[in-house]
Amino acid sequence: MPEYWRPEPQIPDDDSAGVGRLLDRLECHPSSDLWKELEGLLIVEAECWVQEGFTALPALARIAQDSGEKDRHQALDLAAVIVRTLHRNHLYDELVRANSEAVAALHRLAQARLTDSGNLTRTTLLQDTLAFAGYTFWASISMDFTDEHYHVGCPHCSTRLAIVIGEYGHYSAFRHYNDGDIHRIPLKPAIPDELTGIGRWMHDTAAAGGDILLAEGLTYLFGQATCGLCGSTFDVADWFEAENSAHQPIDPIVARTDRST
Structure with missing residues (x-):
């Protein structure tokens, strides 16, 4: 069972x-109260499981394009939460495909605000952009590289491994209940200069924004791990993504890894 599986939440009426x-x-007179009310109708536990959220993407794109900075951020933040849910929710894929121009517009706006930290962290800005670019898995995972850990199965022997990236070290291990x-x-x-594809973009974006912790952590996430049981070495990010990324309706700007190759 993938690490990020959770039961589907109760879908609102x-x-x-x-x-x-x-x-x-x-669109006419935005306010904080209206944004709060809209989010309450569309979002449950940081995910969107209602059709109205996905049909709202064109309107959110228009608001983001036509509004001032505060409401542009509100529209982008809400749209990013909706689109991230595509990692798990495939009920409304056709709606997203039908609104591909709106998603592309949201992506352009999210890219533009990468240079504007505001009240958002660099990781949030980066992951919002990833969501609109079709990388809903990378947009959804935690990237707290002060003390981050992931779980993957060794692609060669299927042993469950913990991948740790943070102040306590950078290693693969077996996670024992007591020890x-x-x-x-x-x-x-x-090596940063040898990164390619979305890993290179993520690292270079973090580095350009001055987030050294994020940039360094990404070199380990997109680096290699060794299985302590069979001794095989594998690319962490490629296998982690392959284990957890289902098909979703936004074509990524760089092709994903095919775990069968």
């Missing part, structure tokens, strides 16, 4: 008329 009215009001991380083997970080 349909309130398409209410959502439509709120979007109309936000913690055992059989630790250091990760081999990627």
Whole structure:
């Protein structure tokens, strides 16, 4: 079972008329109260499981394009939460495909604000942009490289491994119930200039924004790990993404790894 599986939340009752009215009001006279009310109708536990959220993407794109900085951020933040849910929610893929121009517009705006930190962290800005670019898995995972850990199955022997990136070290290990991380083997970080594809973009964006912790952590995430049982070495990010990324309706700007190759 993938690490990021969770039971689907209770889907709220349909309130398409209410959502439509709120979007109309936000396009004319946006306010914090209206944004809060709209989010309450669309988002449950940081995910969107209602059709109205995905049909709202064109309106959110218009608001983001036509509004001042505060409401542009509000529209982008809400749209990013909706689009991130595509990693798990495939009920409305056709709606997203039909609104591909709106998603592309949101992506352009998210890219533009990467140079504007505001009240958002560099990781949030980067992951919002990733969501609109079709990388909903990378947009959804935690990237707290002060103390981050992931779980992957060794692609050669299927042993479950903990991948640790943070102040306590950078290693693969077996996570023991009583003894913690055992059989630790250091990760081999990627050389930044040798990174390619979305890993290169993520690293270079973090570095350009001055987030050294994020940039360094990404070199380990896109580096190599060794299995403590069979001794095989594998690319962490490629396998982590392959284990967890289902098909979704936004074509990524760089092709994903195919775990069958």
